[in-house]
Amino acid sequence: MDRSSLAALDRRIARCRACPRLVAWREEVARTRRPAFADWTYWGRPVPGFGPPDARLLIVGLAPAAHGGNRTGRMFTGDRSGDVLYRALYDVGLASQPDSVARDDGLELHGVRVTSPVHCAPPANRPTPAERDACRPWFERELVLLRPSLRAVVVLGAFGWQAALPAFAAAGWRVPRPRPAFAHGARVRLAGPDPAGRPVDDPGSAGPDSVGPDAAGLDLFGCFHVSQRNTFTGRLTPAMLREVLSAAAAAAGLPAAPG
Numbered sequence: 001m002d003r004s005s006l007a008a009l010d011r012r013i014a015r016c017r018a019c020p021r022l023v024a025w026r027e028e029v030a031r032t033r034r035p036a037f038a039d040w041t042y043w044g045r046p047v048p049g050f051g052p053p054d055a056r057l058l059i060v061g062l063a064p065a066a067h068g069g070n071r072t073g074r075m076f077t078g079d080r081s082g083d084v085l086y087r088a089l090y091d092v093g094l095a096s097q098p099d100s101v102a103r104d105d106g107l108e109l110h111g112v113r114v115t116s117p118v119h120c121a122p123p124a125n126r127p128t129p130a131e132r133d134a135c136r137p138w139f140e141r142e143l144v145l146l147r148p149s150l151r152a153v154v155v156l157g158a159f160g161w162q163a164a165l166p167a168f169a170a171a172g173w174r175v176p177r178p179r180p181a182f183a184h185g186a187r188v189r190l191a192g193p194d195p196a197g198r199p200v201d202d203p204g205s206a207g208p209d210s211v212g213p214d215a216a217g218l219d220l221f222g223c224f225h226v227s228q229r230n231t232f233t234g235r236l237t238p239a240m241l242r243e244v245l246s247a248a249a250a251a252a253g254l255p256a257a258p259g
């Protein structure tokens with residue numbers, strides 16, 4: 001694939017100002033900062049996906065955290081949710097180090113990319129449906145660029161799941177009807193496009209020009225979000241997360257340790 005395309009997309013995303021409420025919030029947070037991070041220059045912009053352009057496994061969250069990704073400029077970096085996620089990726093052999101604290105900390109992901117359907121930190125971690133829809137073209141474009149290599153996806157939480165399914169359909173995969181419900185441990189097979197290259201099941205999709213012959217099938221996995229609410233209460237344990245990541249890595253053809 002054209003490696004420069006995904007990098008170019010990431011740069012374009014980082015300049016986006018389409019959502020007035022989120023632009024105001026992300027910049028306000030960057031100005032006021034949290035006392036513990038008073039010496040940081042916050043990123044304060046949309047946070048692009050992180051990971052190699054030929055990733056076989058994609059992890060989809062919700063949106064950057066105000067003092068995590070919105071501070072550091074990297075997905076799930078600098079907050080408790082990210083601590084849990086990257087630790088688990090490291091434990092199953094998909095990350096070069098267990099911590100993700102800053103964009104220049106040397107972390108590399110092995111065949112994995114991390115992204116979200118909304119690229120700006122929202123107030124109370126809740127983007128509106130309109131903001132989710134405004135950001136969807138970025139997500140669809142990212143999926144199209146990853147399509148030649150992508151074989152499995154882990155979606156963290158119901159919001160990401162609902163945002164992801166139409167985007168996968170628009171990017172060329174065939175999403176079952178009725179659309180499968182989110183659940184921790186859910187596993188859904190999305191077939192590649194029909195031979196004519198047409199996404200058959202989403203009339204609102206980007207259409208025939210958006211797909212090519214390079215989209216293989218995809219295994220979609222549901223996992224509870226790595227939010228503090230879920231991890232502190234034990235709703236999502238490290239073992240549960242490792243189990244999903246290992247299964248998804250195996251589906252993607254990546255070498256990973258058992259969960």
Ligand code: SF4
Pocket residue numbers: 013016017018019022023046118119120131134135136138
């Ligand atoms: S949420 Fe997405 S569409 Fe809205 S301003 Fe941020 S990057 Fe742009």
